[in-house]
Amino acid sequence: MANSDRWYSSTTQVFWTCKALIEGRTLSTRTEIREVNGWRLAAVCHKLARKYHWPILTEYRGPENIAHYRLAPGTDISRLKFPPSAKALSEGGAQ
Template sequence: MTTQHRWFSNPTNIYWTCKALIEGRTISHKTEIREVKGWRLAAIVHRLKDSFNWPILTEFRGPDSIAHYRLSPGTDPALLRFPPSAKQLLDEIGGQE
């Protein structure tokens, strides 16, 4: 019988959000639900913008005005401040703490 250590292999929603944004992706709540079964994307984006000064742009699309988030063009991810659960990304992108 094999045991999966999902606790350690699944990234946190905050980590996933930061990674998706620095990869240049545009993400929405639907994307988060599909990829990491999360449901707090707006709160995570708000915290990244408010507490960590991330230049995140929000575009509301469709008849239901669904929010889609992306980093402002020209943002250097290596210069961003990361929340504790996403600091590992600093090593991956070669940034500074």
């Protein structure tokens, strides 16, 4: 695996993020920590947006300015490119 392809977060977290976003969820780091003990949500969302062209919206909430991520309304899930660890989602699998 080339260094540029390395995510520095587990494939489980990448899969979880993709699955949650296509399910229409809004995610924050608190959600990620609670559900998958992860700390790399911002990095995963950044990579999905830049490398895979996912239309991820970021909203900063509260006095701590905590980032919340979601897919743009009207996103056609069938047109998204998926990272290797989440390819099963593009095929309708791994529920």
